[in-house]
Amino acid sequence: MTSPRTTGTAPRSALTRARVLESAVALADRDGLGALTMRSLARELGIEAMSLYHHVANKEDLLDGVVDIVAAEIQDVVGRLEPLADDAPQSSWKPAMRRQILTARSVLLRHPWASTVLETRKSFSLHVVRYYDSLIGLMRRGGFSYDLVHHAMHALGSRALGFSQELFEPDGATAGSAAGGGAKEGADDAATAMLMQMADQVPHMVEMLAAVSHADADPTLGWCDDQTEFEFGLGIILDGLDRLAERERN
Template identity: 60%
Template sequence: MPVSAHAEPEARYRIPLSRDRVLRAAVRLADEHGVEALTMRRLAEDLGAEAMSLYHHVANKGDVLDGILDLVATEIHETVEALDTPAAGAAWKQAVRRRILTAREVLLRHPWAPALFQTRSAAGPAVIRYYDGLLGLMRQGGFSYDLGHHALHALGSRALGFAQELFDPAAGGGSGAEVPPEMAEQLPHLTGMIAEIAHDDPDSTLGWCDDQAEFEFGLDLILDGLDRLRGSR
């Protein structure tokens, strides 16, 4: 039985460290406190171990970040592989849509992961298998490899279940979801748009503006366009 993160240090000490245990503890910390709070010292404290002992299982913090991202990618891959959705002919679109929205459900459990997917350069084997499966659904639907290649580029990060932010919240030092008052007159259209829209469901969001409705709107536009091209190239 897994030991709780809140178990007594003496109890956790009795369980030998392993790379898998270290990485799963890191995922738990990131889920609860954000990836910014993930340090080697805090991870060691959570495991009831000395910080130096972690280096027998992970090389450094970068290795930890790559490892927890691969755990999430594996969770995505295993979850979508359990789906049983016909994809032949016109059914490809619903199959791909369901696969992507299922991947998004996993990411919503790990809201720190999209930022890492954008910043970590190495694509692990689980990510590659996920894309291979996605392309396989398109091939069942009649896509050529050429159109499938275009489709993956068009989907971009949406293929994994998240959309890149329109604006970088960190760029202006603010939340990203507001226009500085001194610039409101210079930016009337953005000011009006931001004043009118509302994203009030934090459980559907992987960024300040990436809520479920916005994500599905963009996804459906892309899938509808690809369906019109299917069979023509």
């Protein structure tokens, strides 16, 4: 009896839904959301495109899956934060919530395409729901009524998860664009030039752009230095909620 012939290559690991989704996240991280197609993902995995449909039903199912992967990563890093002590003062809710939201944002900065996908999902990831539930718990620790919590969640919106939609976002400067800053910088320059040409129609906008420089901004999720703008907006919302909670407590 002869033994099976072996080759010099290691056997390919079994294809699973988890492996498909992890490869999809890696592909989007490297090449941008626009590069994530069923065909390109199949090439990434070294398989025929039809084989993917045993693990993801279609492109929407794929996008639901990659959101779940990122949301699970958020849950993991947030879960490693030091919890509030049982005897922590009520005022501790605000720094704890700020820390949790900025920790979630740090994950989105590693996956800059993910916020674009999150905005389009019609179904909830359990990881996302559990994350929001933990924010509700922090606000309850701060003495918020459920009515105020409800208003707070609407006020925070996607900011609670670590991103906010840009009011003005030039084509090519979105989080879904290919990796690298060249396209984003070019789009920023083109948008600024367009506004300058409209100076007589939008004088206040042009004066603002002249007064505020974003030239030294690090790579972010949107136009301008949106890490600074994100933290500024988050601070305003949390300060306002803190004052409302204080009124309720008194």
